Amino acid sequence: MELNEASMKLILDFEVGGGEVYYNRLLKSPIWPKEASGVTIGVGYDLGYNTAPTIRRDWSPHLGVATVDRLITVAGKTGTRARDALASVRDLVVPWAPAFTVYRGVTIPTFWKITQRAFPGVDELHPNAQGALLSLIFNRGADMSGTRRTEMRAIRGLVLAKDYA
Secondary structure, three states, rough: OOOHHHHHHHHHHHHHOOHHHHHHHHHHHOOOOOOOOOOOOOOOOEHHHHHHHHHHHOOOOOHHHHHHHHHHHOOOOEHHHHHHHHHHOOOOOOOOOHHHHHHHHHHHHHHHHHHHHOOHHHHHHHHHHHHHHHHHHHHOOOOOHHHHHHHHHHHHHHHHHOOOO
16 A cells, blocks of 8 residues: 555655654664563564564564664563663664655555454545545554443444445
8 A cells, every 4th residue: 555645645644753853862762662562673563573584574674683683672662661670772873764664665565454353344435534544543543442432443343334424
């Protein structure tokens, strides 16, 4: 999926305050966004929800071996384990160019597949609606269970029914 400009802006505004300047000021080094997140690098790439081999595959073409080797030490760690592990990688820097390249080439396609599974029929929606649902999955995940996911289940039903009114 190629995000249209409005969808790209939506996600970049939410994830990196609009783009490169904000990213370089606050996000170029690993962070821990709190709660159930893992250590996060680039444009919302959560190391806690990726395996060491996946991180190596996604980032080795863009970062040095030593950097990737250190990043994979926090693979799979989420919540307080990620918080506690952040100090071990906080000094690393992920420049904007590779961060944006992985975002466009890895993160968006990965989350598009998850969005398609979560909202069957999403491919038929307007590109802005596709981007909004991808953003929703990117930030909240695809789990549809529980009272906190009532709206997501309702949206899924509307997309399935093609009820766009």
